[in-house]
Amino acid sequence: MDLTQLFKPKYKRINDPFFKRLSSSVLGGNMLLDGNIFLMDHAIKNMPENSCVFEIGCFGGHSSVGLLHLIKKHKRSADLYACDCWVYEGFNDHTGKIEDHFDGYTSLKREDFMNYVKANYQEAVKLFHPEKLPYTVALTSDEFFNRINNKNECIDLFDRKVKLPAIGFAYIDGGHSYEQCKKDFINIDKHLINKGFVLFDDSSKKMKFGSALFIKEMMENPGYELIDQNPNFLFKKR
Ligand SMILES: C[S@@+](CC[C@H](N)C(=O)[O-])C[C@H]1O[C@@H](n2cnc3c(N)ncnc32)[C@H](O)[C@@H]1O
Secondary structure, three states, X not given: OOHHHHOOOOOOOOOOHHHHHHOOOOOOHHHOOHHHXXXXXXXXXXXXXXXXXXXXXXXXXXXXXXXXXXHHXXXXXXXXXXXXXXXXXXXXXXXXXXXXXXXXXXXXXXXXXXXXXXXXXXXXXXXXXXXXXXXXXXXXXXXXXXXHHHHOOEEOOOOOEEOOOOEEXXXXXXXXXXXXXXXXXXXXXXXXXXXXXXXXXXXXXOOOOHHXXXXXXXXXXXXXXXXXEOOOEEEEEO
């Protein structure tokens, strides 16, 4: 048996010691696939000038810290903009039976846990990227775009006024229902610059999320070209 085949990584990945260390250092390490990091690396390297990176769904900061690392690594001038409402998503919420506590642990309220996650996010980005803090707004993506589209202004976690520049690369990792994913894409599309990229988390064919369902529409969208599938989908605006 050819053992090199047995241990061959299933998806393309980048060789970067920072990410190896990061996954065990910042909350949420198991949520970011190596395959996504490969696609993020491509998008950040190739995104148009004079645009920002935008992320929906930051959780404890693992992907945000990673995105900022890639921006620095590729010597891009882009800032990171992000939003998250820090709402707990329980394993069984989809059944309609929504509990108020941490899964399998009644003494911890969901709200307290998410406040802990949000505080971790702030600490992580301050620790790793104090000179390039992401403009992060604690709102749902719908609320965020509502504010931006109406006034183009919000206040972020670090008390700064946020005006959203043109987006050059968007990472969608917030609500994973079909409806939310579609709304997020429609909102991003209005701000995404031509030749800009959009990456959908949990969109791989094997996934059961609504985000995977939405990809069928993206494949038929004449305004977008499929760049890669690793196993999640990265598109480029034509
Ligand atoms: C899977 S986690 C994100 C993980 C993060 N990108 C990482 O890799 O470290 C999903 C996040 O999306 C947030 N979220 C869920 N629905 C959202 C919505 N409608 N708008 C903004 N954020 C949302 C949740 O609060 C949660 O923190």
